[in-house]
Amino acid sequence: MEEFKIFDFLKFVDIIDILLVALLMYYAYKLVKGTVAINIFIGIVIIYLIWRLTDALNMALLSNILGKFISVGVFALIVVFQQEIRKFLLMLGSTNFAAKRSFVRHFKFLKQDQLITDTDVDAILAALHKMSFSKTGALIVIERTNSLDFVKNTGDKMNIEVTQPILESIFYKNSPLHDGAAIIEGNYVTATRVILPVSNDRHIPLRFGLRHRAAVGITEKTDALALVVSEETGEISYIKDGQFVMYDDDMELETILKTDLA
Numbered sequence: 001m002e003e004f005k006i007f008d009f010l011k012f013v014d015i016i017d018i019l020l021v022a023l024l025m026y027y028a029y030k031l032v033k034g035t036v037a038i039n040i041f042i043g044i045v046i047i048y049l050i051w052r053l054t055d056a057l058n059m060a061l062l063s064n065i066l067g068k069f070i071s072v073g074v075f076a077l078i079v080v081f082q083q084e085i086r087k088f089l090l091m092l093g094s095t096n097f098a099a100k101r102s103f104v105r106h107f108k109f110l111k112q113d114q115l116i117t118d119t120d121v122d123a124i125l126a127a128l129h130k131m132s133f134s135k136t137g138a139l140i141v142i143e144r145t146n147s148l149d150f151v152k153n154t155g156d157k158m159n160i161e162v163t164q165p166i167l168e169s170i171f172y173k174n175s176p177l178h179d180g181a182a183i184i185e186g187n188y189v190t191a192t193r194v195i196l197p198v199s200n201d202r203h204i205p206l207r208f209g210l211r212h213r214a215a216v217g218i219t220e221k222t223d224a225l226a227l228v229v230s231e232e233t234g235e236i237s238y239i240k241d242g243q244f245v246m247y248d249d250d251m252e253l254e255t256i257l258k259t260d261l262a
């Protein structure tokens with residue numbers, strides 16, 4: 001009986017172990033996705049495979065050289081992926097699990113059968129539509145569980161409640177605050193003129209410039225949501241997890257946004 005319990009416990013620990021490795025791999029993938037790091041990783045895998053092959057074919061000299069290279073591989077990895085490891089630790093350290101997205105909220109959502117968000121999504125969407133109409137460029141980043149403190153320092157910190165006029169006046173062309181991104185936490189604009197990390201993803205269509213690349217960049221590195229109004233076309237883009245989210249009409253955008261923030 002006792003043995004059975006220990007066995008059960010081990011199985012449970014194994015499941016947790018696998019889940020944690022999966023989570024780690026997911027974060028690692030998110031970090032290297034679309035960057036040159038993925039090519040370096042492929043290069044390392046190729047060298048490893050050649051080493052195994054030369055070893056199997058008894059090519060002593062080449063196998064020895066590659067073997068030596070692989071044996072210092074861990075240190076080489078730390079040097080080569082220094083940037084990515086830094087970002088990974090930053091991402092891990094800035095995850096705010098106790099934030100708004102608690103289980104209680106999800107329970108509340110199930111019970112009331114409607115999407116509840118702290119953020120005034122309607123005000124944000126109304127401002128976006130106005131700015132879209134007047135072709136006013138805008139970049140809004142909404143924080144979720146990962147803290148955005150590391151980018152907020154690049155801009156001006158503030159604490160203003162989200163309203164349609166406030167958002168419009170921030171991005172108004174002649175406003176001193178219109179450059180860069182505005183960060184929203186809960187229902188407050190907490191920073192403006194923020195400089196975001198720009199994505200190196202080569203799959204982003206060329207018609208998108210730095211504003212869109214910055215939106216992709218921050219959503220690749222954190223779980224934040226980004227909304228962009230193009231100054232050229234007035235088009236509203238919604239970006240999540242480093243990807244442009246497609247939607248058919250304003251209603252659908254509203255539903256997706258509310259679901260992602262609930």
Ligand SMILES: Nc1ncnc2c1ncn2[C@@H]1O[C@H](COP(=O)(O)OP(=O)(O)OP(=O)(O)O)[C@@H](O)[C@H]1O
Pocket residue numbers: 137138139178179180181194195196197198207208209210211212213214229230231232233
């Ligand atoms: N790293 C960045 N972080 C935040 N904002 C940025 C960043 N880079 C550029 N921007 C903003 O984007 C504006 C210029 O965007 P650019 O014209 O290159 O982008 P775009 O994606 O083509 O957008 P649009 O369709 O509006 O022209 C800048 O004036 C600045 O406000």
